[in-house]
Amino acid sequence: MKVILLSHTPEPDKLVAAAARLCYAPIGADQLLETMTKKQVNKLVEDLMAMGHESPIEHVSFTFAIEGVSRAMSHQLVRHRLASYSQQSQRYVKENAFEYIIPPSVQANPKAKEVFLRQMAAIQECYNQLITLEIPREDARYVLPNACETKIVMTMNARSLYNFFQQRLCLRAQWEIRALAEAMRLELIKVSPLLFNKTGPKCETEGYCSQGKMSCGRKPTRENSR
Amino acid sequence: MKVILLSHTPEPDKLVAAAARLCYAPIGADQLLETMTKKQVNKLVEDLMAMGHESPIEHVSFTFAIEGVSRAMSHQLVRHRLASYSQQSQRYVKENAFEYIIPPSVQANPKAKEVFLRQMAAIQECYNQLITLEIPREDARYVLPNACETKIVMTMNARSLYNFFQQRLCLRAQWEIRALAEAMRLELIKVSPLLFNKTGPKCETEGYCSQGKMSCGRKPTRENSR
Amino acid sequence: MKVILLSHTPEPDKLVAAAARLCYAPIGADQLLETMTKKQVNKLVEDLMAMGHESPIEHVSFTFAIEGVSRAMSHQLVRHRLASYSQQSQRYVKENAFEYIIPPSVQANPKAKEVFLRQMAAIQECYNQLITLEIPREDARYVLPNACETKIVMTMNARSLYNFFQQRLCLRAQWEIRALAEAMRLELIKVSPLLFNKTGPKCETEGYCSQGKMSCGRKPTRENSR
Amino acid sequence: MKVILLSHTPEPDKLVAAAARLCYAPIGADQLLETMTKKQVNKLVEDLMAMGHESPIEHVSFTFAIEGVSRAMSHQLVRHRLASYSQQSQRYVKENAFEYIIPPSVQANPKAKEVFLRQMAAIQECYNQLITLEIPREDARYVLPNACETKIVMTMNARSLYNFFQQRLCLRAQWEIRALAEAMRLELIKVSPLLFNKTGPKCETEGYCSQGKMSCGRKPTRENSR
Numbered sequence: 001m002k003v004i005l006l007s008h009t010p011e012p013d014k015l016v017a018a019a020a021r022l023c024y025a026p027i028g029a030d031q032l033l034e035t036m037t038k039k040q041v042n043k044l045v046e047d048l049m050a051m052g053h054e055s056p057i058e059h060v061s062f063t064f065a066i067e068g069v070s071r072a073m074s075h076q077l078v079r080h081r082l083a084s085y086s087q088q089s090q091r092y093v094k095e096n097a098f099e100y101i102i103p104p105s106v107q108a109n110p111k112a113k114e115v116f117l118r119q120m121a122a123i124q125e126c127y128n129q130l131i132t133l134e135i136p137r138e139d140a141r142y143v144l145p146n147a148c149e150t151k152i153v154m155t156m157n158a159r160s161l162y163n164f165f166q167q168r169l170c171l172r173a174q175w176e177i178r179a180l181a182e183a184m185r186l187e188l189i190k191v192s193p194l195l196f197n198k199t200g201p202k203c204e205t206e207g208y209c210s211q212g213k214m215s216c217g218r219k220p221t222r223e224n225s226r
Numbered sequence: 227m228k229v230i231l232l233s234h235t236p237e238p239d240k241l242v243a244a245a246a247r248l249c250y251a252p253i254g255a256d257q258l259l260e261t262m263t264k265k266q267v268n269k270l271v272e273d274l275m276a277m278g279h280e281s282p283i284e285h286v287s288f289t290f291a292i293e294g295v296s297r298a299m300s301h302q303l304v305r306h307r308l309a310s311y312s313q314q315s316q317r318y319v320k321e322n323a324f325e326y327i328i329p330p331s332v333q334a335n336p337k338a339k340e341v342f343l344r345q346m347a348a349i350q351e352c353y354n355q356l357i358t359l360e361i362p363r364e365d366a367r368y369v370l371p372n373a374c375e376t377k378i379v380m381t382m383n384a385r386s387l388y389n390f391f392q393q394r395l396c397l398r399a400q401w402e403i404r405a406l407a408e409a410m411r412l413e414l415i416k417v418s419p420l421l422f423n424k425t426g427p428k429c430e431t432e433g434y435c436s437q438g439k440m441s442c443g444r445k446p447t448r449e450n451s452r
Numbered sequence: 453m454k455v456i457l458l459s460h461t462p463e464p465d466k467l468v469a470a471a472a473r474l475c476y477a478p479i480g481a482d483q484l485l486e487t488m489t490k491k492q493v494n495k496l497v498e499d500l501m502a503m504g505h506e507s508p509i510e511h512v513s514f515t516f517a518i519e520g521v522s523r524a525m526s527h528q529l530v531r532h533r534l535a536s537y538s539q540q541s542q543r544y545v546k547e548n549a550f551e552y553i554i555p556p557s558v559q560a561n562p563k564a565k566e567v568f569l570r571q572m573a574a575i576q577e578c579y580n581q582l583i584t585l586e587i588p589r590e591d592a593r594y595v596l597p598n599a600c601e602t603k604i605v606m607t608m609n610a611r612s613l614y615n616f617f618q619q620r621l622c623l624r625a626q627w628e629i630r631a632l633a634e635a636m637r638l639e640l641i642k643v644s645p646l647l648f649n650k651t652g653p654k655c656e657t658e659g660y661c662s663q664g665k666m667s668c669g670r671k672p673t674r675e676n677s678r
Numbered sequence: 679m680k681v682i683l684l685s686h687t688p689e690p691d692k693l694v695a696a697a698a699r700l701c702y703a704p705i706g707a708d709q710l711l712e713t714m715t716k717k718q719v720n721k722l723v724e725d726l727m728a729m730g731h732e733s734p735i736e737h738v739s740f741t742f743a744i745e746g747v748s749r750a751m752s753h754q755l756v757r758h759r760l761a762s763y764s765q766q767s768q769r770y771v772k773e774n775a776f777e778y779i780i781p782p783s784v785q786a787n788p789k790a791k792e793v794f795l796r797q798m799a800a801i802q803e804c805y806n807q808l809i810t811l812e813i814p815r816e817d818a819r820y821v822l823p824n825a826c827e828t829k830i831v832m833t834m835n836a837r838s839l840y841n842f843f844q845q846r847l848c849l850r851a852q853w854e855i856r857a858l859a860e861a862m863r864l865e866l867i868k869v870s871p872l873l874f875n876k877t878g879p880k881c882e883t884e885g886y887c888s889q890g891k892m893s894c895g896r897k898p899t900r901e902n903s904r
Binding site for chain 3: 769808820821822826
């Protein structure tokens with residue numbers, strides 16, 4: 001899996017602080033960005049977080065290029081609707097040597113791995129045959145597996161990212177999307193520790209688990225924490 | 227493919243007309259629904275359409291149960307973000323005899339069909355082997371194909387449906403999602419011809435094609451229509 | 453304030469249960485609604501709630517007609533973006549005898565009330581004068597006060613409503629939007645106690661207060677509850 | 679009215695081109711941004727526009743600080759839901775010398791202007807009296823007019839901006855929000871002529887008017903253009 005932070009709103013801490021400041025103070029637009037010290041920025045952003053006032057963090061967004069992930073994963077990923085996606089199309093791009101993701105449980109089991117790899121090769125051969133038989137790419141791809149590698153460019157604002165991390169860093173989340181969330185979070189912390197250091201799975205940010213009987217047991221569930 | 231209209235806002239024409247009416251007339255909430263004749267409802271909705279005033283149609287929503295569709299299709303479907311989805315999970319539901327969608331181009335080509343069916347059987351066998359080797363379902367499914375059948379419950383409001391039809395009834399849309407759009411549209415017309423009779427691909431509702439050099443040629447492109 | 457539940461998805465409990473069921477069970481679309489007892493519906497919905505699995509409740513939506521509220525309130529209301537609105541327009545509807553909302557603090561203070569009422573009358577007179585001077589309605593309305601009464605039709609799905617209640621039933625929320633939230637909640641409980649009985653301000657649903665130093669003190673803040 | 683482009687995604691043309699490129703070409707994430715010439719960027723973006731393929735332009739967003747606008751305008755503005763807002767609060771910020779917007783029709787009519795200005799002064803006095811009578815700010819503001827000045831920080835992505843311009847540059851749009859749209863568009867063209875030069879009211883981008891009987895007559899309506 002390769003996760004690259006392609007681009008983002010410049011100086012995100014400062015922009016969030018400026019937006020927050022406008023809400024509560026009689027200050028003009030000109031001065032919004034200019035008159036803040038680093039210390040003031042930190043104070044404003046920390047106050048926002050402490051008050052659960054999340055809307056100003058929507059002003060900053062982050063664009064990732066993601067590759068080496070499966071379509072099993074991307075199908076889950078695009079369910080996050082407060083985000084923008086551009087995904088490599090299997091309708092147009094020919095998969096004459098498709099790559100694929102091997103789940104760790106398969107990787108760790110020699111017999112399973114052998115079965116898995118053999119099947120990937122068989123599917124590739126079948127795809128090629130269908131193309132030779134003049135089946136269009138967009139139909140030949142029906143034989144391609146969930147494991148098939150895909151590439152995606154995704155943009156989310158910080159508020160949507162907080163929610164993404166709450167859900168997808170949970171130990172109950174599927175391993176591949178959790179690995180993506182972890183990789184994204186590391187990139188974001190490099191750029192803005194102030195905004196992203198305190199992000200985490202819901203049990204860490206909220207102090208309790210909301211998975212009920214599905215809980216991993218790491219934190220008390222909502223029912224038991226009250 | 228099976229497309230069932232599970233549920234919808236009752237009397238959708240009337241509710242849309244009531245919302246439209248409120249915008250332009252000094253009328254109380256009590257009277258909104260009560261004092262309209264069928265003729266008034268028709269007139270109000272037709273005027274809305276003619277003025278391109280789409281927001282009142284957001285108040286009515288429609289829920290479909292969809293089955294017998296492929297995960298290739300559902301991956302496209304869930305890209306429509308102004309909608310709600312509940313999809314059968316391959317993480318939890320065991321695929322001990324998975325069903326699959328055969329593309330028409332494959333169906334029509336005996337040799338391709340044979341290759342395709344054989345591959346589906348091989349994939350099923352591989353999946354079963356992985357389960358036997360104690361690979362968890364959520365990882366065994368990595369071998370399952372895009373063709374694999376899925377079930378989904380989807381809700382969209384009428385405005386989102388209009389947009390869905392503009393894009394997905396286009397002859398350039400992928401065949402399976404176009405078939406879904408057609409089936410949904412037929413169900414909706416039964417319930418509300420007033421709201422859905424005039425829906426269609428963008429070239430029909432707008433009078434020109436917006437696909438540029440990808441155009442099917444049925445209508446002039448935007449560039450050529452000006 | 454008048455809050456009328458104009459319309460809603462029929463049998464909302466059952467539809468939510470059907471959508472939830474599809475996710476976890478190998479069941480066909482036909483049987484989704486037909487084969488559930490009331491007891492099964494209750495069990496399914498309660499399990500969803502306990503697991504914090506909120507997406508199936510998006511399939512049901514509720515439409516309110518709201519009148520006797522101020523534009524101060526409606527300006528806050530329309531900030532909830534996962535909702536649909538149709539509002540009476542001051543551009544088109546002439547305000548020859550505009551109504552207005554008197555805040556309780558003004559109502560309770562005879563001197564303030566007198567000042568307030570006198571001002572409302574003066575504003576009405578000014579508006580009328582501007583109309584007489586051939587100022588268009590859409591500009592004459594610039595003198596109208598925040599207190600000015602408005603009417604609105606609003607649709608939200610249950611998930612958006614949960615979030616609305618978490619924020620707007622908070623004692624820190626502005627009194628008028630809190631009163632609206634309370635009135636809406638009462639209407640919803642009549643229709644679906646199963647879905648709406650447990651809704652409330654965030655401090656009740658989550659067990660802690662997220663307002664930080666702005667907290668009313670009713671519940672410990674997140675910081676203090678950990 | 680003051681409209682400042684506070685911040686935006688760096689090199690927006692290039693990022694849009696990179697996202698578009700990923701969809702159709704077998705290229706890795708690393709190379710996405712690096713290997714494009716300015717000419718390729720232009721070609722890719724122009725092709726997108728010609729094909730009506732709008733999703734890649736969602737990856738770039740633009741943040742404006744807006745001041746010297748009325749709350750009549752901001753109430754319309756925040757109806758655009760695919761955007762993020764931080765607005766100066768009348769609940770917390772004391773309006774001891776509130777500023778206000780004078781509509782051009784009032785400005786141009788000396789008698790109306792006199793009436794209008796006198797009323798603004800009277801409202802200010804009333805607000806001050808209510809504060810003196812210990813009415814809280816959040817209630818005293820109920821007397822403040824729609825004309826009252828507000829400040830807002832707003833972020834939209836390019837796709838949402840296109841739609842904003844289609845609607846709000848229309849001659850039928852209210853003058854103040856049209857002026858805002860014009861000012862925003864000018865700022866955007868400075869930063870990215872490639873992305874924003876061709877934006878405009880719907881009649882210009884689509885070639886017909888969708889306002890039906892409300893049309894200004896500048897372009898044929900949809901009905902007449904077919």
